[in-house]
Amino acid sequence: MRAPTSTPELLDLVRKSGIYAPQQLDDRLKGVPNLPADANQSAAVLVQQGMLTRFQAKLLLTGRYRGFKLGSYILREQIGQGGMGAVYLAEHATLQRKVALKVLPPVAKDGNARLNVERFLREARSVAALDHPNIVRIHDVGQQGEVHYLVMEYVDGQSLEDMLKKGGPIPASRAVEFIAQAAAGLQHAHEKKFIHRDIKPANLMLAKDGTVKLLDLGLARSSSDERDKLTEKMDEGAIVGTADFISPEQALNHPSIDIRSDIYSLGATFFALVTGTPPFAGNTTQKLMQHQMKDAPSLTTIDRTFPPELGKVVAKMLQKKPEKRFQSPAEVIQAVAAWLPNAGAQRMVVSLSGTDLAHSAEMQSTLSEIATGATNRLGTRRLAGPRAERPWKLYAGIGTAVAVVAVAAGWFAFGGSGGDKNPVVAATAATNAGAKPAPLPVVPTPTSDTTKTPPAPTPATANKVVQRFDAAEIKPFHLVLKKTTRLEGESPKLPPSWRCEVYEKDSIGEFRATEVDGRKVFAIGCKEGKSSSQLVYSTGKSLEAGHTYEVRVDFKLDAAVKGKVQSQTVGDWQVIRNTELKGTGWQTAFNRFVAPAGEVQLTFGSGTVAPSKFLYVHTIEVVDLGVTTDAKPAEPKPPAPRPSADLTPGDTALSIDFAGREALQYTVQNRKPSADPDKVLPAGVSGHCWKAESIAEFRLGDAAGKPAFGVTNLNDAISAQIQVNLSELAPDKLIEGKKFRLKIEYRTMNDAEGNLFVRRQKNDYKPFGGAKFVGTNGEWKTVTVDFTTPADAMDMVAENTTVGEGNSLSVAKIELIELK
Missing domain, CATH: 3.30.200.20 (Phosphorylase Kinase; domain 1)
Structure with a gap:
């Protein structure tokens, strides 16, 4: 070849x-x-x-x-x-x-x-x-x-092993859901007389919609298929499975292993998910021996915040003798149901719909209790323990609507056609007639020495996590930032509505996605100037006015560093509640507030100026505690006097679009374009690569119904830019000291991101104002940058910072608006 x-x-x-x-x-x-x-x-x-x-x-x-x-x-x-x-x-x-x-x-x-x-x-x-x-x-x-x-x-997602490698241990509430879904798949296999024989994180695939799927049934065995019995004889003498997760009887090549062997492997997988490592260490022989003779470490000993009752569930799954374990995957689901998170409960309806268990009388009774609100689910990661156990209460906390929709869709076979014979319909009718659901217990949350839990409200709705930030899902990066300006490093790809911010003019902030104590963390620090580095979440209109919300932050501080969690209104920027962060070691902070009638902004900041000293954030959850008896929506406050920097848009000094122009496509390599773009592009607009090794494609044409100029990087040497010479196009408008707003209409495809900045042409091309193009997945959005005109000539640069098939950035309209 x-x-x-x-x-x-x-x-x-x-x-x-x-x-x-x-x-x-x-x-x-x-x-x-x-x-x-x-x-x-x-x-x-x-x-x-x-x-x-x-x-x-x-x-x-x-x-x-x-x-x-x-x-x-x-x-x-x-x-x-x-x-x-x-x-x-x-x-x-x-x-x-x-x-x-x-x-x-x-x-x-x-x-x-x-x-x-x-x-x-x-x-x-x-x-x-x-x-x-x-x-x-x-x-x-x-x-x-x-x-x-x-x-x-084809499952579009990642294996739980890859998830562990990238992000470290998984929060207990998520691990519970993953294990429960896997157990539902194993229950179906058990009912069909199959044993998987190789349960491990690598064989559990997490799809993007949150569904966990069992993979790799190459070692699965059917007790009813003669061909599988023949293959079993061919396997004779060989240990099949994976040493980190294999059951004691399977490691001994016992001739009559059953579904309880998979339950042991599922327990070892559960252990690995929440700790980051399998139960036993050593070489293959040592691991096999420990599975035979040594008890797995207690999860509550490894992590004192781990729920003790949940630790007992995992310990029972890992019992050496099969008769001491749970006897079916359904019993595992029953045991962990109390810890299912809100989102996971609905997925478990779908999971259990694929088992014979869904048609049992016990399940009909459980659905009836769910419909009346008689069960509840504990929604936080660290919990004191489950509610009192009741037989087959597998769907703790799924709402009435979900249960009714499940029945209507034919997921469960209830006897008869009359509404009075259907326990879910009957229970719903009772509720509509005035029956009151049982009150939900208040869930105690562990506190540290320095961070106290505020008094628990009396909620009228169950806890619901409405926003979650997980540092394990952020790709590694290092960013040094000045107000509105990136100084160096890679910008992080944060979830929607989250951003890094430095709000003081002379402050220099530093942000990292890194690892501390075996955990993936988001680090916030300040290198110079007044401390103003913070991670910001803008809630938009997602919060219900009058509801009590609790922000829960898992964090750690470097020595002598302090921090804060602050909730504030947007517009008049009034602080609703400020929570100080201090002390050492991993802690959980709580910031509880009643949502006003308007947008809220949450900030998580470092309060110390010191190089290489950080506030480390592991996870953040915003939890809706419901309407409290003494809570009322905050009355709107009159707007505060507008800061001098917040000016009213005035006349448009410059407007550029790409309508009515001939289509153009060219490639730039070695800084040389394959066609002459100047003949087609508007005056003052160009597309180029500043690295000689870069290869990029530029296009002028229709993009989702709008004429636009776009760029796609074709290799990893990213330097492609769309440039507009502002001083050349509006010399009489851009007078030194005047304030302007640059407004860009843009779209990205796939996960593409980019940077927008305004820079001096005679000062090593350093930017003095900028923003990010976030991924829009094909939708048109607008981004703005406000700046004060310098004495030097200046231009605008839009760059695509992503390389990959189909990852492109397109610009449809550029406006320069004078501020008054």
Whole structure:
């Protein structure tokens, strides 16, 4: 296989690969003008155009062209690798349906060949026999030559193992939901007489919608399938499973293991999720011995804030003798139900709808209690313990509407057609007739020595987490920031409505996503000037006026550092409640307030000026405690006098759009454009790359119904910019000392982000005003920057800071508005 050196050689490999049908490639190439002569450059353009994926281009550039097509499926990306083969994201050539293709590579003609193929086919039979929302589904099984493959449901998400590697231990409330969903899938498998035999975080996939799915049933075994009994004999003498999570009886290769072995592995997985490591350490032999002879460490000993009763549940799952464990996955769900978070409860309705358990009399009774509000769920991460146990109370706290909708959708088989025979309908009718639900108990929350819990209100609705910030979900970055200006480093990709801020003019703040004490944290610090570094959350209109909200912050401070959590109104900027942060060690702070009739802003800041000293935030939750007996919505206050910087927009000094212009597309490489953009672009507007090694594409044309100028980075050397020479276009308006607002209408595709800044052209091009382009996923949005005109000439720069297939930034309109 010779690597292609020219574009014709590359295209010849694409034709041979089967990625495109005959003539289809030529038809697609008609819309791609001016391919470079070099194969590498052409591959970058084809990737940007969506004609090749990066995975395909990388292999083609090495000369490989075989294996891109299996049956009717085209391989797009490799998404996994395991002992039973590789897993690829593939697409049906005709239906364009995305699937996961698990491929068993060709095997040598030896004694293991039959066993490997039989295990592979056993997985196909196992998955085909199961149909449950928490188990990955199979579409087809095929063979091409000596290559066997499975066509399975594609799950867009990440495994819990990847989640642990990226973010460290998972909060207990989330881990409970993950384990409960996995147990629901295992319950369905148990009812179909299957045992998984390899439960571990790597085989639990978390989809983007929050659903957990069991993967990799290559070791699953059916007690009713003679073919699986034959394969079991072929496995004889070999320990199957994973040493970190294997049950004692499975490690001894016991001939009669059952679902309780999976429960042990699920308990070891639960332990790993909340601690970040499996129960036992050492080499493989040492781990297997410890599973036999040593009790797993107590979770409450490892973390004194871990709920003791929940710790007992995990300990019971990890009992050495199967008869001392829970006897079915359903019993595991029953035991952890008290700790299911609000969002997780609704997903558990769907999960348990796929089991025979959903049709039991006990479940109908449970749904009846839910409909009347007689059960409650504990919603915080650190809890004192569950409510008193009642048989089969699996759906603690799911609302009446969810239960009724579930019945209407046919999820549960209630006897008869009359409303009086349906316990959910009957219970709902009783509630409408005036029956009062049981009062919800107040949940005690642990406190530290320095952070006290305010008196608990009497809520009329259950606790509900309305916003959650998790540092484990923030990619690593380091940012040094001055007021409205990024000085150095990468800007963080924060959840919507969250931002980094430095509000004092001469202050320099520092922000990091890093790791402390084995936890992923968001660090807030101040390097110079008056302390004003803070993480900000703007609630918008998401809070209900008159409801009591509690902000719960898991945090740690460096020595001698203090901090604060503050809730304040927006507009008159009145402080509602200020909570001081001080002390050492990990703590939980609480900021409780009654929401006014208007937007609220929450700030989390470091109160100390010292280089490399930080406030570390692990998680933040905003919890709706409901309407309290003594709470009333805050009366709107008259607006405070407007600061001098907050000026009224006046005349438009400059307006640029891209309507009525000829379509344009060109690539910049080695700082040279492949076409002459000056003939088409408006005067003073240009697109370029300031790094010689950068490759980027610029486009002028329609974007979601609007004429726009856009940019996409084609390689990792990011430096592409859209530049507007403001001083050239409005010299008579931009007088030194006058204040202006720059307003940009823009959109991004996929997860693209970018920076907008105004800079001097004669001062090392340092910016003096700026903002971020946040990801809009194809929607048009507006961003503004206010600035005071300097004495130097100045320009505006819009840059796309993201590289990747389809990640683009487009600008539709640029306005410069004078402020009065």
